[in-house]
Amino acid sequence: xxxxxxxxxxxxxxxxxxxxxxxxxxxNHEYMYWYRQDPGMxxxxxHYSVGEGTTAKGEVPDGYNVSRLKKQNFLLGxxxxxxxxxxxxxxxxxxxxxxxxxxxxxxxxxLVL
Amino acid sequence: xxxxxxxxxxxxxQEGKTATLTxxxxxxSPAYLQWYRQDPGRxxxxxLLIRENEKxxxxxxxxxTFDTTLKQSLFHxxxxxxxxxxxxxxxxxxxxxFKTIFGAGTRLFVKA
Numbered sequence: 001x002x003x004x005x006x007x008x009x010x011x012x013x014x015x016x017x018x019x020x021x022x023x024x025x026x027x028n029h030e031y032m033y034w035y036r037q038d039p040g041m042x043x044x045x046x047h048y049s050v051g052e053g054t055t056a057k058g059e060v061p062d063g064y065n066v067s068r069l070k071k072q073n074f075l076l077g078x079x080x081x082x083x084x085x086x087x088x089x090x091x092x093x094x095x096x097x098x099x100x101x102x103x104x105x106x107x108x109x110x111l112v113l
Numbered sequence: 114x115x116x117x118x119x120x121x122x123x124x125x126x127q128e129g130k131t132a133t134l135t136x137x138x139x140x141x142s143p144a145y146l147q148w149y150r151q152d153p154g155r156x157x158x159x160x161l162l163i164r165e166n167e168k169x170x171x172x173x174x175x176x177x178t179f180d181t182t183l184k185q186s187l188f189h190x191x192x193x194x195x196x197x198x199x200x201x202x203x204x205x206x207x208x209x210x211f212k213t214i215f216g217a218g219t220r221l222f223v224k225a
Contacts, residue, residue, distance in 0.1 A: 004156075031211070040121065042202065042217035043157070050211060058212065090156050100145055100206060102213060104156030 001026050004105035006091050012111045013081045021076040021108050023091030029103070030096035032074040033058075034066060036087040037107075043090065049074055050096070081112045115140040117216035119203055125222045132190040134219045136203030142181045143205035148188050151200045151218065160201075161188075193223045 007022040023032065030051050035043040045058030049068040063085060065077045074093075078085060088109050092102040116139040126132050136146070145164045149157035163170040163179045163186065170177045176189040190197050203216040 033212075035215075040217055042117075043215040045212060045214075048212060092156075100147065100162055100213070101159045102157075104158070106156050107154070 003027065004091055004093055004103050006089075006105040006108050008108060009106070010109045010111075012113065013078075014113055015082060017081050018077070018079050019081065019110075020078075021089055021091075021110075023074045023076070023093075023105060024072055025074075025091075025093040025103070026072060027093060027095075027103065028071070029093035030071070031094040032068065033092045033094075033102065034064070034074065034076045035090045035092065036060065036085075037090060038087050046076065046089075081110075083112045086110060086112045115143075115205060115207060115214055117203055117205060117214060119201075119216040119219045121217060121219070123220040123222055125224065126193055128194060128223055128225050130193055132193045132197065132221055132223070134188040134201050134203075134221065136186040136188065136216055138184050138205055142184065143207075145206050146177075146179055146186050147204040147213070148175075148177060148186075149202040149204060149215075151202055153200075157202055157215075190221075193221075195223045195225050197221060198223050 004025045033048040034046040047066040049055045052071040067075045091105040094102045118137040147162045148160045151157040161177045163177045174191045178187045200218040202218040204213045
């Protein structure tokens with residue numbers, strides 16, 4: 001099993017550009033999450049999903065949108081990137097039962113100029 | 114809202130000694146508390162989970178304690194090795210377990 005994979009690994013955007021980050025998991029997990037990690041601030045939840053076709057806002061959802069059209073994929077979109085969105089983005093997944101343990105992807109490093 | 118406090122200063126210890134990391138939370142007592150390890154440039158990896166009705170949990174050289182009165186968890190690594198050098202994150206459940214809140218982590222350096 002590949003576990004949780006993220007695409008791309010690194011990206012540079014100009015202010016105002018858009019992009020989509022892709023997260024895929026092959027563990028048949030129901031729950032999926034998108035976090036951003038900034039120095040000294042820990043992981044902050046952007047959006048999450050408790051099943052295919054469902055999404056919900058986390059702690060810092062502004063400027064991001066998500067979609068969960070397939071159970072194994074969770075997409076994070078930035079419609080108009082801003083320098084404040086420069087961060088490392090992590091995707092995670094968890095079983096519906098025992099959702100307390102999350103499995104993380106390797107991260108996507110995003111730089112917005 | 115719930116806040117997690119972990120020592121932002123790095124912890125430096127000598128190989129073979131026991132490393133002790135602290136996690137304090139400020140609000141309601143969580144149903145469970147977790148510890149994750151994160152290496153530079155990688156995603157966090159789950160290590161241990163302890164529930165509110167458990168005082169202590171062990172896994173190999175790792176030990177976690179949970180004191181709901183003090184609102185604190187201690188994470189111990191015994192017989193530490195240079196390979197244990199990493200950032201350790203504390204995490205608590207939120208909203209019935211659908212979501213998890215993470216601390217900023219404590220960096221551990223183990224010197225040979």
